[in-house]
Amino acid sequence: DGAMPQLGFASGDPLTRDALFLPTDQHPQSSLAIALGCALNRRGTARTGPLCDTNIPRLFVAGDASRDAQFVVVAAAEGVKAACTINKALQLEELKQ
Numbered sequence: 001d002g003a004m005p006q007l008g009f010a011s012g013d014p015l016t017r018d019a020l021f022l023p024t025d026q027h028p029q030s031s032l033a034i035a036l037g038c039a040l041n042r043r044g045t046a047r048t049g050p051l052c053d054t055n056i057p058r059l060f061v062a063g064d065a066s067r068d069a070q071f072v073v074v075a076a077a078e079g080v081k082a083a084c085t086i087n088k089a090l091q092l093e094e095l096k097q
Contacts, residue, residue, distance in 0.1 A: 033046040052082035
């Protein structure tokens with residue numbers, strides 16, 4: 001039924017667990033960041049600053065395209081951070097006109 005009530009080891013006692021999470025090897029599925037000229041991090045995703053900004057002016061990246069953590073909640077939070085930063089930048093540009 002897919003249940004795994006215990007983890008067995010070559011030596012030592014088994015561990016009872018309700019769930020097991022395994023990291024997967026993930027890599028970018030698109031070359032868009034490279035095509036746009038983004039600097040990359042060690043994982044080959046776009047390197048970003050604290051506000052999801054890249055080395056390309058006015059280009060922001062969030063979620064799986066930029067971070068090691070592959071969680072929906074992290075991607076959503078980064079998207080909100082990037083959106084707020086973009087909104088602020090657009091407001092400042094409008095004030096300069």
